[in-house]
Amino acid sequence: MGSRALMAVSTFTYTRTHTAAFVADHIRNQLNRIIQAAGLSPAQLVDDWTVVGPAVRAWLQSGHLKVVTIEFYKPGSSTLQLRWDFPVTYDGSGVDDDMWVDRDHVQRTIEKVGRPPAGCVYRIILTSQRGRPDVAGMSSTSHLATTGLISRSTGTAIATRDITAGLNYWRPA
Numbered sequence: 001m002g003s004r005a006l007m008a009v010s011t012f013t014y015t016r017t018h019t020a021a022f023v024a025d026h027i028r029n030q031l032n033r034i035i036q037a038a039g040l041s042p043a044q045l046v047d048d049w050t051v052v053g054p055a056v057r058a059w060l061q062s063g064h065l066k067v068v069t070i071e072f073y074k075p076g077s078s079t080l081q082l083r084w085d086f087p088v089t090y091d092g093s094g095v096d097d098d099m100w101v102d103r104d105h106v107q108r109t110i111e112k113v114g115r116p117p118a119g120c121v122y123r124i125i126l127t128s129q130r131g132r133p134d135v136a137g138m139s140s141t142s143h144l145a146t147t148g149l150i151s152r153s154t155g156t157a158i159a160t161r162d163i164t165a166g167l168n169y170w171r172p173a
Contacts, residue, residue: 015096015161015162016061016162016163017061019060019092019099019160019161019162019163020057020060020061020163021057022099022158022160023060023088023158023160023163023165024053024056024057024060026101026158026165027056027068027086027158027165028045028049028053028056029101030086030101030106030157030158030167031045031068031070031084031124032045033106033107033110034070034084034110035070035122037110037111037115038072038082038115038116038120038122039115040120040121040122044121044122045122045124048124051135051136051137051138052124052126052138054135054136055126055135055137055138056068056126058132058133058135059126059128059132059133059135060088060163062132062133063090063129064128064129064131064132064133065088065126065127065128065129065132066087066088066127066128066129067085067086067087067088067126067127068085068086068088068124068125068126068127068165069083069084069085069086069124069125069126069127069143070083070084070122070123070124070125071083071122071123071125071143071144072116072120072121072122073120073121073122073123073144074117074119074120074121075119075121077144078144078145079144079145079147079148080143080144080145080146080149080170081116081117081120081172082113082115082116082120082149082169082170082171083143083144083146083149083169083170084113084167084168084169084170085166085167085168085169085170086157086158086165086166086167086168087165087166087168088163088164088165088166089163089164089166090162090163091162091164092159092160092161092162092163092164093159093160093161094161094162095161096161097161098159098160098161099159099160099161100158100159101157101158102155102156102157102158105154105155105157105167106157106167109154109167109169113169113171114171125141125143126138146170148172148173149170149171149172149173150170150171150172150173151168151169151170152168152169152170152171153166153167153168154166154167154168154169155167
C-alpha cells in the first residue's frame, strides 16, 4: 500500500512538471505573438525569459503563479496604453491527455484589440501568491495605472489537465 501512495505522488509531480512546462512555453509563445502584432521586437522577451521563464515554470509547478501580464507603455509614463493578462487557475479539465492552445482565439483577440500607440515599450510582470519559492533574478514591482482603460476577459487560451491560462486585455475605453 505504501508503494501505491508513492506512485500517485510521483505521477502527480511528473504531470504537474510536464503541464507547467507546456503552459509556460505557450504563454511565452503567445506573448511573442502579441509583441510582434504590436509592431515591436520580441528580443527583450527572449532576453527577459532567461529569468522570467524559470519563475513562470517554478510557480506554475508549485501552484503559486496567479497572472502573467504584459504592459505596453510610453517610457517615463506611469500610465498604461495597453495590457494583456494571462490569469492562471489550477482547476484544469482533469483529463490526462488534455493539452491545448487556442491560437485562433488569441489571434482574433489580438486583431480586435489592435496595437499600442507608436513609441511604446513593454515589460512582463508575474503576479504570485505569498509563500512562492524564490527564483533568482526576480524582484518586486507594481503594475502601471490602468486609468482610462477597460478590461475584458475573453476566455481560456491555454489548457491542460490541471492548469489553465485565460486571456484578458485592457485597452482605452
